[in-house]
Amino acid sequence: MLDISEDGRTWVLSGPASSYAVHVTDRDELLHLHWGARIGLADAEALAVRPLPDYWPFESPLDGREEYPVEGGPRFARPALSVRTGERRGTEWTYEGHDAEDGELRLRFRDGDLAVTLHYRMRSSTDVVERWVTLDNHGPAVEVLRADSATWTLPDRDTWRLSQLHGRWGAESRLERSALTHGEKVIGSRRGHTGHQHLPWVALDTDATEERGEVYGCALGWSGSWRIAVAQLPDARVQITGGAGYDDSGLLMLGTGESYTTPVFAGLWTDGGYGGASRAWHAYQRAYVIPGADQDRPVLFNSWEATEFDISEEQQRALAERAAAMGVELFVVDDGWFGTRTSDRAGLGDWTPNPDRFPGGLKPLAEHVHGLGMQFGIWVEPEMVNPDSDLYRAHPDWVQYQPGRKRTEFRNQLVLNLARVDVQEYLWEQLDGLLSSAPIDYVKWDFNRCFTDAGWPDDPYPQRLWVDHVRALYALLDRLRAAHPGVAFESCSGGGGRIDLGVLGRTDQVWTSDNTDPLDRLAIQHGFSQIHPARVMAAWVTDSPNAMLNQRASSLRFRFVSAMAGVLGVGGDLTKWTERELAEARDWVELYKEIRPVVQRGELHRLRPPEGGLSAVQYVLGDESVVLAWLQAQRYGEPVPALRLRGLDPSASYECLKTGEVHRGAVLLHHGLRVGLRGDLDATVVRLKRK
Ligand code: GLA
Numbered sequence: 044m045l046d047i048s049e050d051g052r053t054w055v056l057s058g059p060a061s062s063y064a065v066h067v068t069d070r071d072e073l074l075h076l077h078w079g080a081r082i083g084l085a086d087a088e089a090l091a092v093r094p095l096p097d098y099w100p101f102e103s104p105l106d107g108r109e110e111y112p113v114e115g116g117p118r119f120a121r122p123a124l125s126v127r128t129g130e131r132r133g134t135e136w137t138y139e140g141h142d143a144e145d146g147e148l149r150l151r152f153r154d155g156d157l158a159v160t161l162h163y164r165m166r167s168s169t170d171v172v173e174r175w176v177t178l179d180n181h182g183p184a185v186e187v188l189r190a191d192s193a194t195w196t197l198p199d200r201d202t203w204r205l206s207q208l209h210g211r212w213g214a215e216s217r218l219e220r221s222a223l224t225h226g227e228k229v230i231g232s233r234r235g236h237t238g239h240q241h242l243p244w245v246a247l248d249t250d251a252t253e254e255r256g257e258v259y260g261c262a263l264g265w266s267g268s269w270r271i272a273v274a275q276l277p278d279a280r281v282q283i284t285g286g287a288g289y290d291d292s293g294l295l296m297l298g299t300g301e302s303y304t305t306p307v308f309a310g311l312w313t314d315g316g317y318g319g320a321s322r323a324w325h326a327y328q329r330a331y332v333i334p335g336a337d338q339d340r341p342v343l344f345n346s347w348e349a350t351e352f353d354i355s356e357e358q359q360r361a362l363a364e365r366a367a368a369m370g371v372e373l374f375v376v377d378d379g380w381f382g383t384r385t386s387d388r389a390g391l392g393d394w395t396p397n398p399d400r401f402p403g404g405l406k407p408l409a410e411h412v413h414g415l416g417m418q419f420g421i422w423v424e425p426e427m428v429n430p431d432s433d434l435y436r437a438h439p440d441w442v443q444y445q446p447g448r449k450r451t452e453f454r455n456q457l458v459l460n461l462a463r464v465d466v467q468e469y470l471w472e473q474l475d476g477l478l479s480s481a482p483i484d485y486v487k488w489d490f491n492r493c494f495t496d497a498g499w500p501d502d503p504y505p506q507r508l509w510v511d512h513v514r515a516l517y518a519l520l521d522r523l524r525a526a527h528p529g530v531a532f533e534s535c536s537g538g539g540g541r542i543d544l545g546v547l548g549r550t551d552q553v554w555t556s557d558n559t560d561p562l563d564r565l566a567i568q569h570g571f572s573q574i575h576p577a578r579v580m581a582a583w584v585t586d587s588p589n590a591m592l593n594q595r596a597s598s599l600r601f602r603f604v605s606a607m608a609g610v611l612g613v614g615g616d617l618t619k620w621t622e623r624e625l626a627e628a629r630d631w632v633e634l635y636k637e638i639r640p641v642v643q644r645g646e647l648h649r650l651r652p653p654e655g656g657l658s659a660v661q662y663v664l665g666d667e668s669v670v671l672a673w674l675q676a677q678r679y680g681e682p683v684p685a686l687r688l689r690g691l692d693p694s695a696s697y698e699c700l701k702t703g704e705v706h707r708g709a710v711l712l713h714h715g716l717r718v719g720l721r722g723d724l725d726a727t728v729v730r731l732k733r734k
Pocket of ligand 1: 347377378422489491535536537538554557
């Protein structure tokens with residue numbers, strides 16, 4: 044809902060529980076008025092006439108109060124927009140007017156030949172505000188050093204706490220909370236992809252808990268380098284500025300008639316605590332970001348941990364037969380099926396099946412897999428090339444490189460320059476051809492190294508490569524999805540190195556982490572769930588002891604219940620599993636299919652965080668609820684505490700579908716559900732249905 048004042052200079056966007064208000068002064072300053080609980084237009088107008096603070100000359104009254112601080116003029120805060128032309132640097136805009144259409148508000152400003160439009164969108168069923176900016180250049184070339192998507196302003200409060208998700212390979216999305224102090228906290232990626240180091244999300248609160256309190260959150264939809272700066276200004280005002288690009292060394296050059304649209308930076312206010320914030324983010328992504336989120340994701344098998352590079356058609360058939368017998372619905376052949384890819388030293392770039400390994404191409408295996416009643420998927424890493432490949436031998440200039448410098452290799456590979464049109468066309472032809480060559484239903488799209496030598500010798504403004512790579516990736520994914528609407532895509536980057544609202548708009552699920560240890564995963568999943576829903580969070584059951592990470596041994600039960608918190612997959616070497624293990628796995632897969640709608644589409648309540656001995660999550664969908672609980676280690680023979688459930692009706696009764704026991708809602712909410720976990724690494728699933 045959008046309310047506009049009579050003079051057309053104050054706007055209030057409202058969602059079910061919150062409002063967002065801005066105002067243009069008669070000096071054409073765009074001021075932030077309100078973000079928080081719902082207010083009306085009269086409240087916003089009262090805020091608009093409150094005088095700005097009267098500072099001594101060493102502070103600016105605009106700092107901490109503007110919606111989109113530009114470089115130049117009476118400002119010392121971090122500019123969201125920094126541009127220069129041959130003659131001028133910075134921006135001095137005049138307000139041109141506004142447009143409002145379908146819940147989207149556009150505020151139009153102009154500085155000479157450069158039009159700057161701020162976009163706001165709040166859709167009816169969500170409190171998420173989407174913000175982005177477009178620049179349209181009608182004059183001589185403008186260099187855009189920095190164009191953030193938005194600056195978010197928080198209300199005056201005494202102290203703020205910052206939540207973020209940090210990590211590295213094998214240890215992504217771990218939640219960290221710290222007190223915000225004066226100055227700036229900057230997170231981001233200067234690696235060309237979203238990065239394992241931080242998810243592009245922050246949350247700020249003063250005294251929230253899991254169940255209650257005000258929480259502000261911001262999440263960026265961009266899969267390249269990015270930066271979010273959280274600043275506590277001298278007067279304790281907090282602003283959060285974020286967008287594409289890590290630094291201010293130049294984003295792109297806008298020629299005459301050219302435009303740039305920033306990625307979306309989404310913001311959410313809730314007073315439902317951390318849990319309420321997560322549920323609102325999940326609902327928003329399921330409704331407006333993730334394609335086809337109302338369809339549940341199938342249980343998949345992935346061959347990577349089972350076989351790594353040593354693959355053959357016969358061996359994949361054997362795995363597929365065992366997977367099908369277990370109830371798996373989608374069989375994915377990982378790395379090693381193409382070119383001369385028998386190790387990570389060769390073959391990336393040559394997207395044709397290895398004739399020694401797949402003499403008839405992928406079709407016979409795909410058909411066999413379909414014959415077993417499963418969908419068929421493959422792994423690709425299209426943005427990369429091994430120097431030992433036909434592609435690189437033919438086009439050594441198609442990679443990112445700096446002339447006269449060494450080409451830095453990670454995992455024996457270089458990054459293709461996707462900003463080049465010829466590279467874009469090559470990838471389109473290869474991938475379109477591949478998807479047409481065999482009945483392929485699923486593509487795991489990987490990205491296994493960061494940018495280092497992001498140069499483009501023939502281009503007058505090589506800096507644009509950073510942004511153009513991501514745009515080309517998005518365009519390629521969009522084109523492939525349109526041409527092959529039945530194919531689903533998974534975003535992977537050495538595990539969770541490319542997870543953000545941008546890639547989630549064009550992929551069906553993400554590979555959360557290469558760490559498949561079921562205990563480590565609980566913390567990774569806990570962090571992931573702060574922002575993204577279970578519907579996209581792929582999790583595999585692999586072999587025990589965990590060969591990839593830490594040799595930790597765990598029961599099949601613990602591994603399954605850990606992976607059942609997201610989109611269940613299996614990734615172990617099934618040819619080595621005993622008949623008993625295979626039979627047990629079949630039962631778990633069957634159970635997962637029963638709880639899947641509740642896990643993938645339900646509301647998540649984090650009952651106990653993974654740091655303690657006992658952790659648990661609960662999903663609620665309609666009359667059904669599912670509790671997954673994990674015990675790391677029982678101490679002193681103490682019984683584990685009862686789990687106080689959430690999201691139930693206190694006046695209703697709930698039946699445990701396994702035991703038939705009936706529980707009263709009020710008892711479950713106030714006194715809890717007893718789960719009889721024992722010993723080390725124990726786990727359970729409880730299904731409840733309202734009677
Ligand atoms: C990355 C992925 C793995 C696997 C390998 C294949 O590391 O995260 O899941 O696909 O590449 O080389």
